[in-house]
Amino acid sequence: MRPLLKHIAIPALAPAALFALYFTPKAVFGCANRGLLALGVVLLATIGAIFTTIKGTALQRRGNKESNWWLASTLILLSAIVLLFGPLR
Secondary structure (H helix, E strand, C coil): CCHHHHHHHCCCHHHHHHHHHHHCCHHHHCHHHHHHHHHHHHHHHHHHHHHHHHHHHHHHHHCCCCHHHHHHHHHHHHHHHHHHHCCCC
16 A cells, blocks of 8 residues: 555545534534544544554654654544644534
8 A cells, every 4th residue: 555545645534524524514413423423533533543653653763764654644643633622613
């Protein structure tokens, strides 16, 4: 799998899902269900960010150049948390 797809495009689905939930009408899911779905997306993104942080730091200790891709994935996944508590409030 290409690094751009693996480390940028796939993790970017989490913030994109939050944007999609934000612009979904309340009549589709209901207010409480939209909130629970957003929390679920953020929970999965946080678990993924923990995994990518561990993987990236392990590779960085070995001096592997691929560690930068893993840390970029971490930042993208953590942006979902920032969106939940920040601009999409």
